[in-house]
Amino acid sequence: MSAVEIPAGLKELLQGYTVEVLRRRPPNLVEFAVQHFTRVLESQKKEQRLKKRNSKPARKGVTFQTSSNTPNKDDEEEEEEEEEDTSTTGKYSRRVSVCAEAYNPDDDEDDDTEPRVVHPKTDEQRRRLQDACRDILLFKTLEQEQFSEVLDAMFEVLVKPQEHIIDQGDDGDNFYVIEKGVYDIFVQKDGASVCVGKYDNKGSFGELALMYNTPRAATIVATQDGALWGLDRATFHRLIVKNNAKKRRMYEAFIECVPLLKSLELSERMKIVDVLGARAFKDEERIITQTKAGQQDNTEVEVARCSRGQYFGELALVTNKPRAASVYAVGETKCLVIDIQAFERLLGPCMDIMKRNISQYEDQLVALFGTSDDLKH
Numbered sequence: 138m139s140a141v142e143i144p145a146g147l148k149e150l151l152q153g154y155t156v157e158v159l160r161r162r163p164p165n166l167v168e169f170a171v172q173h174f175t176r177v178l179e180s181q182k183k184e185q186r187l188k189k190r191n192s193k194p195a196r197k198g199v200t201f202q203t204s205s206n207t208p209n210k211d212d213e214e215e216e217e218e219e220e221e222d223t224s225t226t227g228k229y230s231r232r233v234s235v236c237a238e239a240y241n242p243d244d245d246e247d248d249d250t251e252p253r254v255v256h257p258k259t260d261e262q263r264r265r266l267q268d269a270c271r272d273i274l275l276f277k278t279l280e281q282e283q284f285s286e287v288l289d290a291m292f293e294v295l296v297k298p299q300e301h302i303i304d305q306g307d308d309g310d311n312f313y314v315i316e317k318g319v320y321d322i323f324v325q326k327d328g329a330s331v332c333v334g335k336y337d338n339k340g341s342f343g344e345l346a347l348m349y350n351t352p353r354a355a356t357i358v359a360t361q362d363g364a365l366w367g368l369d370r371a372t373f374h375r376l377i378v379k380n381n382a383k384k385r386r387m388y389e390a391f392i393e394c395v396p397l398l399k400s401l402e403l404s405e406r407m408k409i410v411d412v413l414g415a416r417a418f419k420d421e422e423r424i425i426t427q428t429k430a431g432q433q434d435n436t437e438v439e440v441a442r443c444s445r446g447q448y449f450g451e452l453a454l455v456t457n458k459p460r461a462a463s464v465y466a467v468g469e470t471k472c473l474v475i476d477i478q479a480f481e482r483l484l485g486p487c488m489d490i491m492k493r494n495i496s497q498y499e500d501q502l503v504a505l506f507g508t509s510d511d512l513k514h
């Protein structure tokens with residue numbers, strides 16, 4: 138037991154600031170701290186104003202079971218069900234609560250008192266949901282029981298073109314899995330909103346603010362009619378964030394000895410663990426399929442063999458080109474997988490090392506086929 142009492146919320150505040158510093162690498166930490174905490178304060182004030190106005194909770198479907206007996210839920214004063222907000226203007230009133238939940242994922246105390254969120258679904262909805270969630274990495278390391286709790290809690294969100302699902306700077310309300318639709322990703326750069334990528338009918342977004350109690354890092358806008366599945370913040374926290382603590386314990390030692398990741402800070406390596414999924418492959422199973430002709434005929438030639446601690450699959454991501462080689466499992470194998478958006482976000486600092494290694498692939502190919510054109514960026 139500690140003799141010094143740590144004020145409630147201090148840890149989360151500092152953690153939020155640290156994560157933002159690591160993500161944005163500001164030149165002046167003090168100036169950045171002033172901006173960051175001003176934003177936190179503004180959000181707190183906004184939250185209080187919203188509470189006063191007794192505004193309704195987040196978007197369609199995000200309702201906690203009314204049997205909730207959790208005493209300090211922020212939402213408790215808020216009126217639960219009014220008519221559903223299905224406006225197409227793109228802005229919904231959202232739950233505002235910077236650093237409301239404790240971040241410590243090991244802190245299990247209130248697990249039993251947390252209400253379990255269940256959104257009933259038809260068989261057809263459940264099937265579509267299961268399909269959409271099949272490749273979501275954050276779900277890959279969940280136990281079956283936890284996974285089905287996640288599915289129970291998810292709710293369908295239909296979106297219209299130009300609808301903002303998430304606005305950068307807001308507080309996180311939900312995590313989203315894409316069932317269909319194309320979504321642009323915008324990030325503020327020097328005061329302007331820049332499109333940095335898109336999701337095309339698959340993937341998920343909105344995990345960062347929920348995992349690290351930080352403001353939304355990007356704006357996500359639907360470009361066409363789309364369908365999403367949302368998972369509320371409380372359930373995400375209870376199941377995914379807690380599972381991440383387990384993942385950290387499982388993969389910490391392994392990640393420490395992956396040479397590529399040596400140049401990252403410990404906290405950055407841990408963020409990689411947070412978004413990793415694990416996948417097992419059988420002997421000879423194809424893990425990556427070559428999508429362009431790298432050879433004159435159709436015979437496949439083994440060009441390299443990777444083992445524990447090495448990586449593959451980055452080439453197409455770094456060069457933005459189709460897959461240049463196929464990869465097969467040799468024996469029973471297990472890979473840790475990172476998705477493309479997280480790859481770009483988290484492995485930026487490793488780009489130089491990866492590019493250096495890519496020039497080695499070129500040497501290998503030149504030795505085999507006498508050309509490296511396919512690998513040129």
Ligand code: 1OR
Binds near residue numbers: 334347
């Ligand atoms: P969030 O909860 O912060 C916005 O809400 C979401 O956009 C975020 O979680 C991610 O799921 C998703 N940088 C930050 N967030 C991103 C990015 C991104 N891409 C998708 N999201 N970058 C683009 C990487 C292709 C880096 C931009 C500098």
